[in-house]
Each structure stands twice: as structure tokens, then as C-alpha cells.
Amino acid sequence: MRHAVVILVVAALAGACERETRRYQELPAAANRETGVRLTTLQPGAPQQSETVQSPYQNNAWGMSEGKRLFAAYNCTGCHGVNGGGAIGPALKDDKWIYGSQPDQIYSTISQGRPDGMPSFGGHLPAQQIWMLVAYVQSMSGITPKDAAPSRNDDQMNAIPESRTGFLPPIQTGHR
Amino acid sequence: MHIQSVLHPAGIEAALVSRLWWVMFWTCAVVWVAVAGAMLFAIRRGRTRVAPANERSVFRNVLVAAGISLVALVWLLFESVLTGRAQENVSTKDSLHIQVTGYQWWWDVQYENPVPSLQVTAANEIHIPVGRAVVVDLFAGDVIHSLWIPNLQGKIDLIPGRHNTLTLRADAPGIYRGQCAEYCGAQHAHMALVVVAEPAEQFERWLSANRAPAPAPVTPSQVRGKEVVERGPCAMCHNITGSLASARTAPDLTHIASRSTIGAATVPNTRGYLAGWILDPQHIKPGNRMPPTGLSDEELQAVLDYLETLK
Numbered sequence: 001m002r003h004a005v006v007i008l009v010v011a012a013l014a015g016a017c018e019r020e021t022r023r024y025q026e027l028p029a030a031a032n033r034e035t036g037v038r039l040t041t042l043q044p045g046a047p048q049q050s051e052t053v054q055s056p057y058q059n060n061a062w063g064m065s066e067g068k069r070l071f072a073a074y075n076c077t078g079c080h081g082v083n084g085g086g087a088i089g090p091a092l093k094d095d096k097w098i099y100g101s102q103p104d105q106i107y108s109t110i111s112q113g114r115p116d117g118m119p120s121f122g123g124h125l126p127a128q129q130i131w132m133l134v135a136y137v138q139s140m141s142g143i144t145p146k147d148a149a150p151s152r153n154d155d156q157m158n159a160i161p162e163s164r165t166g167f168l169p170p171i172q173t174g175h176r
Numbered sequence: 177m178h179i180q181s182v183l184h185p186a187g188i189e190a191a192l193v194s195r196l197w198w199v200m201f202w203t204c205a206v207v208w209v210a211v212a213g214a215m216l217f218a219i220r221r222g223r224t225r226v227a228p229a230n231e232r233s234v235f236r237n238v239l240v241a242a243g244i245s246l247v248a249l250v251w252l253l254f255e256s257v258l259t260g261r262a263q264e265n266v267s268t269k270d271s272l273h274i275q276v277t278g279y280q281w282w283w284d285v286q287y288e289n290p291v292p293s294l295q296v297t298a299a300n301e302i303h304i305p306v307g308r309a310v311v312v313d314l315f316a317g318d319v320i321h322s323l324w325i326p327n328l329q330g331k332i333d334l335i336p337g338r339h340n341t342l343t344l345r346a347d348a349p350g351i352y353r354g355q356c357a358e359y360c361g362a363q364h365a366h367m368a369l370v371v372v373a374e375p376a377e378q379f380e381r382w383l384s385a386n387r388a389p390a391p392a393p394v395t396p397s398q399v400r401g402k403e404v405v406e407r408g409p410c411a412m413c414h415n416i417t418g419s420l421a422s423a424r425t426a427p428d429l430t431h432i433a434s435r436s437t438i439g440a441a442t443v444p445n446t447r448g449y450l451a452g453w454i455l456d457p458q459h460i461k462p463g464n465r466m467p468p469t470g471l472s473d474e475e476l477q478a479v480l481d482y483l484e485t486l487k
Contacts, residue, residue, distance in 0.1 A: 022463065024458035073425045123407060123408065124408065124409055124411065125412060128468070154319075155336070
């Protein structure tokens, strides 16, 4: 009985590690893939799902809160609004996705830019930071795990935190 | 060199702090010697050879000891208040105004001037004229920090949303080290700064040199370096006046080559350290806000060539 308790505690601690890891230096191998980006649902032949690439910070509280910090530091708030509520750029905390909600699609949107205003940040931002932003953008509509999503702001917050945002099923609109 | 020591004051404010320190030291030393002496006397005398003390004499002895303790405490309180008053009374006539903002984990330094073009922005290095009062306006950009330059002044907190001021006056030229004195996160220990106190005319020369924008690059390598800075990752956070890089979330690099340290006084500002810092800042200062830039060899050497012209 006592052994079982010890094993359970150790297992719980080991499971908690991924959330708290701070990867200052290395970038997980999965993050260096930029394949399978599809901007349209039209495909030749029988439609197939594209291979999903997850952000390496999908389950990582540190990476996601860094994404939140960068969202303000790189002035994403200037167009997408504070907390991603939308302004001259589209809102990010709703369920509508113009260019797709998959991590690799969001990565491409940030890295390549999009028509009608979204600048291209490729070459300016290291891949690591783009993946942090990808995880944070996903957390805004509750797609990422709740236990890793940011739960607070560094300053006054006038919206409910990402960790309490309900899951909004993505709707691909293709237009604003 | 005592570049960071309360006991080697280089300014009037620090001299007052240092004096108070010695008053406290000698007062406590006398108290300690008296207490230790009384205890040794009691141990040597032993308990068997004397008759038990009566209650009256015990009461009298305790009263005398309490009285002496009270006098010592009030004396120290008195000295402390006097020191505070003397610090407040240091004249700030014709003072220099500097604005220091603490960020995780570096210091932004602005030399205030009503004419915007005459303002100077620096980082992690403060130059001050000797013999002239300096009023430092303190702000925090993220969390609570505390500015402590032991050779020049006591410490005071930088609090988000609040404005604190610190007055200091260096009376001897020299280079003094300051650091953050309030735990502010992973790299709190590497959040230091350098204060250079220099004669007035030398300071004015430094100030006017720092008002100038970065010079245009000359050699092909320097031209390429500027291009990498502007089109690459550097421009996302740093400002170099005179180039397209104009972000404000990281230390201003317009005169980086004139500074003696990088990374908030973490390592010396040499070509080797700078190269290591640009390629892998997380190795030198894990957790700091600068990401590894991933520049190629050719790009790195060009950027170094360009940064070295930013005197």
C-alpha cells in the first residue's frame, strides 16, 4: 500500500514536469518542421487530413506565458487588440479562423504574413518564439490544455484569463 | 579597488550612511563586550561561593540593565533619524535629472531634457559629473526592483506604477558598481550596472557624444552588419538611432561600443563575449529575455564589425 502511494506521487510529479520545463536553449525537433500547411480544404483526389504538427509549447506553461509576453512586446496587440479581442486586425479569441487553427497554419501566418495587413515576421523572429506565439494564440480560444494556459496578467487584466476560456470549436471561415 | 562597498563612500550620501554604520558597529561592539564580560565574570565567580541574592538587589540590577539598553536603543534611533535628515538636506540645486527604469533584467537610463533631441538614452551604465547633485527618478517596467550603488547611496525600490526618487552626489571620480537589491526573478543576481563618476567637462563630452546618432557604416562588412541588424532578429527589440532598428523593449544599442559591459554588467564588452552573447545569450544568462539569434558565421562577424563602430 505504501509503495503504491509513493509510486503514485512520483508519477504525478513526473507528469507535472513537462508543464514547468523552461527550455531556454534547445528547440524540440518537432518545432523545426514546417510541412503540411494547407490554406484550403480543396484537395486533388480524396480529401486527406494534413499531418498535424503541434507546437512544442502546447503543454508548457512557461512557453505559453512567454508567448503572451511576446504578444505585447512585438506589438501584436497593436492590431489584434489587448488580450486578442480584435481591432484593425481580426480578433483571435473567437472561434473564427481565416487561415486555419492548426499550429503549422498559425506558424505560417506569423512567419509568412497574410494579405490585407498581417506582416511577415519570418527572418525577424527565431522559430522558438514563433512557436511560443502559436501556443499562446491557440490558448486564447481554449484549444490548448487549460492547466498550461496563462492564468494571469503581469498587469491589470480586464478579461477572463486564457486558462478559464472555454473550448471554442474552430470554424474555418476563409474570410473576415 | 572598492567598486562596491558601503565602507568606502565616494559621495556625501554614502558618507552619512557609512558614518551611521560605524556608530552602530561601535555601539554594538561596546554592548557585546559588556555582556560577554559580565557573563565571563559570572562563570568565573561560580554559584557556590556567594549567598543567594535578595529580591531587592535583583530588581535593581534588572532595572539598571533595562535602562542602559533603552539608552543605547534611543541613541541609535536618534542617530538614524539625524542621518535621514542630513541626507534630505543635501542641496539639489542645479542638479542633473536622470530617469532609471528597471526591467527584467536590465536598467534603462534616460538623461532628461526639455528639448527632446537633447535627451540621451543609455542602458546599464550611468555617467555622472563629480560634485554635482544627481536626482534619479526611478520607475519599474514589470516587477519590483531596487537600485543600490553602495559607494554612493543607500538603496531604494523601483515599484511598478509608482515614482521614487534618489538623490546622490559623487565627490570622487571613479567607477562604482550598483545592483538590483530586490529579488526580481531568475536573473536578479545578474542585474547590475556601472556608474562612472567623472569630472564635469569629461561628462559633458560623454553626454554630447551620446546625443549623436550612430555613424553610417564604412567598410562592406559593417554595411552588411547593419543590414543584418535591420532585417534580422535584432530590430525586433533593440533601438539603434540612425538605423531602421527602433524597438524599445531591450537595451538601446546606439552607443553599445562605448560601454564596458554587456548583459547588465554580466560580462565584459569584448568582441568574444559579444559574439557569444549574440549567438547564445541563454548560456551566459539563462532565462534572460534575449533569444538565441541563430546568425550564420558570416552574419555574426558582420554584425560584430558594425556594433564595434557604435562608439
